[in-house]
Amino acid sequence: xxxxxxxxxxxxxxxxxxxxxxxxxxxxxxxxxxxxxxxxxxxxxxxxxxxxxxxxxxxxxxxxxxxxxxxxxxxxxxxxxxxxxxxxxxxxxxxxxxxxxxxxxxxxxxxxxxxxxxxxxxxxxxxxxxxxxxxxxxxxxxxxxxxxxxxxxxxxxxxxxxxxxxxxxxxxxxxxxxxxxxxxxxxxxxxxxxxxxxxxxxxxxxxxxxxxxxxxxxxxxxxxxxxxxxxxxxxxxxxxxxxxxxxxxxxxxxxxxxxxxxxxxxxxxxxxxxxxxxxxxxxxxxxxxxxxxxxxxxxxxxxxxxxxxxxxxxxxxxxxxxxxxxxxxxxxxxxxxxxxxxxxxxxxxxxxxxxxxxxxxxxxxxxxxxxxxxxxxxxxxxxxxxxxxxxxxxxxxxxxxxxxxxxxxxxxxxxx
Amino acid sequence: xxxxxxxxxxxxxxxxxxxxxxxxxxxxxxxxxxxxxxxxxxxxxxxxxxxxxxxxxxxxxxxxxxxxxxxxxxxxxxxxxxxxxxxxxxxxxxxxxxxxxxxxxxxxxxxxxxxxxxxxxxxxxxxxxxxxxxxxxxxxxxxxxxxxxxxx
Numbered sequence: 001x002x003x004x005x006x007x008x009x010x011x012x013x014x015x016x017x018x019x020x021x022x023x024x025x026x027x028x029x030x031x032x033x034x035x036x037x038x039x040x041x042x043x044x045x046x047x048x049x050x051x052x053x054x055x056x057x058x059x060x061x062x063x064x065x066x067x068x069x070x071x072x073x074x075x076x077x078x079x080x081x082x083x084x085x086x087x088x089x090x091x092x093x094x095x096x097x098x099x100x101x102x103x104x105x106x107x108x109x110x111x112x113x114x115x116x117x118x119x120x121x122x123x124x125x126x127x128x129x130x131x132x133x134x135x136x137x138x139x140x141x142x143x144x145x146x147x148x149x150x151x152x153x154x155x156x157x158x159x160x161x162x163x164x165x166x167x168x169x170x171x172x173x174x175x176x177x178x179x180x181x182x183x184x185x186x187x188x189x190x191x192x193x194x195x196x197x198x199x200x201x202x203x204x205x206x207x208x209x210x211x212x213x214x215x216x217x218x219x220x221x222x223x224x225x226x227x228x229x230x231x232x233x234x235x236x237x238x239x240x241x242x243x244x245x246x247x248x249x250x251x252x253x254x255x256x257x258x259x260x261x262x263x264x265x266x267x268x269x270x271x272x273x274x275x276x277x278x279x280x281x282x283x284x285x286x287x288x289x290x291x292x293x294x295x296x297x298x299x300x301x302x303x304x305x306x307x308x309x310x311x312x313x314x315x316x317x318x319x320x321x322x323x324x325x326x327x328x329x330x331x332x333x334x335x336x337x338x339x340x341x342x343x344x345x346x347x348x349x350x351x352x353x354x355x356x357x358x359x360x361x362x363x364x365x366x367x368x369x370x371x372x373x374x375x376x377x378x379x380x381x382x383x384x385x386x387x388x389x390x391x392x393x394x395x396x397x398x399x400x401x402x403x404x405x406x407x408x409x410x411x412x413x414x415x416x
Numbered sequence: 417x418x419x420x421x422x423x424x425x426x427x428x429x430x431x432x433x434x435x436x437x438x439x440x441x442x443x444x445x446x447x448x449x450x451x452x453x454x455x456x457x458x459x460x461x462x463x464x465x466x467x468x469x470x471x472x473x474x475x476x477x478x479x480x481x482x483x484x485x486x487x488x489x490x491x492x493x494x495x496x497x498x499x500x501x502x503x504x505x506x507x508x509x510x511x512x513x514x515x516x517x518x519x520x521x522x523x524x525x526x527x528x529x530x531x532x533x534x535x536x537x538x539x540x541x542x543x544x545x546x547x548x549x550x551x552x553x554x555x556x557x558x559x560x561x562x563x564x565x566x567x568x
Binding site: 352353354355356359360363370371372376379385386414415 | 419422423428431453454455456457477478479480481482483535537538541
């Protein structure tokens with residue numbers, strides 16, 4: 001098991017020691033040293049997470065909550081240890097308020113489906129924002145189709161920040177839920193979630209926070225921020241793919257109906273009537289990705305050991321440096337200039353389309369995202385079909401930014 | 417990675433100065449192509465007289481590969497019969513997916529797109545305008561009288 005730097009929070013992150021924990025950072029891509037700047041899409045995994053996965057299959061694999069044998073008991077203990085870790089990591093009041101999902105998308109679908117079935121009536125409203133990822137738009141559209149409710153959308157300003165005044169005006173007696181992102185995946189904007197929650201709660205409106213881009217970078221305290229639901233994905237926070245977390249307050253999770261029926265989520269089954277298991281099992285039908293959940297604990301442990309505050313400070317420094325450097329490139333425009341931003345740098349160039357930028361950068365071993373970032377309404381807001389996006393994490397360096405900038409000059413010399 | 421094989425000078429030149437990039441009034445066929453992966457879009461208009469494509473134009477928003485491909489497609493298709501246009505598309509598609517020959521003489525200048533085959537993520541960029549052209553062509557054969565409904 002690898003242990004990253006243990007140091008008091010005021011010391012900066014030792015990026016070389018962190019990098020040594022991530023085996024993939026040593027590979028070559030297209031014959032060049034890999035420069036991985038697509039962390040908003042998925043993060044790389046430290047050795048401790050990779051080893052936890054193989055250890056699980058080599059020595060711990062059994063089905064959970066089933067058998068009385070050694071392996072089933074062991075797997076169950078490990079699975080629930082991750083739940084306890086997540087409870088601490090996100091500061092939930094109860095461990096059973098943490099539901100394991102396949103990811104952020106499934107978490108939102110679970111809540112949206114429950115709302116459509118048990119809460120929403122024709123004429124009700126759900127408030128979203130222009131910043132949302134498609135996964136926090138489409139499930140609500142489906143819920144609206146089923147229930148007759150409607151979506152109301154908070155606009156964003158030219159800098160990519162929420163129009164807070166418009167948000168307040170959209171909240172009314174018909175609003176049944178606010179579903180909003182904490183950090184924009186496409187622009188990096190960090191929303192003032194505590195204020196958003198307070199404003200909604202004043203009117204008795206519950207709030208779901210899409211934390212897919214927040215959990216990897218920001219200390220999330222669900223009780224402090226006061227949200228009713230919080231969703232995120234393991235794979236963006238150093239953990240395995242296929243695992244995510246839905247946090248919901250006990251009151252809300254008790255109120256919502258089950259999402260899927262099956263094994264593990266029942267109390268008693270007869271053909272006449274089935275009663276549901278208690279939380280969290282009520283929402284965890286079927287055999288989950290046990291290995292993924294078990295390894296996810298090691299991702300949260302790693303983030304804890306390095307410290308999210310130190311990670312955020314490091315990312316801030318790298319993204320500020322990158323922003324300064326790219327703005328020297330003629331014809332390059334940064335999209336998303338919010339005062340509060342996570343480590344995301346979205347941009348367009350007048351000489352080259354994002355796809356072409358992506359291909360040129362790829363030939364230099366640099367991984368960025370080129371496209372609409374599953375946020376087409378937001379792209380439309382800024383009048384572009386797509387952007388190029390570099391997104392940074394704890395293992396990225398200023399040297400990597402320099403490689404990026406020199407490749408962007410190459411793009412310019414080819415296309416301008 | 418052979419970037420030069422992808423971004424050949426002819427392609428870069430068409431990207432900078434695309435040909436036939438305009439709407440076509442009273443077109444006999446019009447179709448819209450979209451790449452949901454990147455959000456790129458292209459619209460193709462074509463005029464068919466008898467069995468001949470007498471004019472073909474495009475508008476759209478896309479990368480260098482898709483824009484140059486649309487531009488060069490319009491040049492290649494103009495004056496061809498329907499059957500010839502479809503035959504050319506088949507050859508072009510084979511070229512960019514790597515199943516055809518990079519020395520296919522029938523393709524003429526379009527052979528500059530042979531490098532696309534080595535970039536699987538860019539095949540859709542190169543073929544987007546061609547798919548739309550084929551749709552526009554089949555539309556032209558179905559509604560020769562009124563085409564205004566067909567505008568996306």
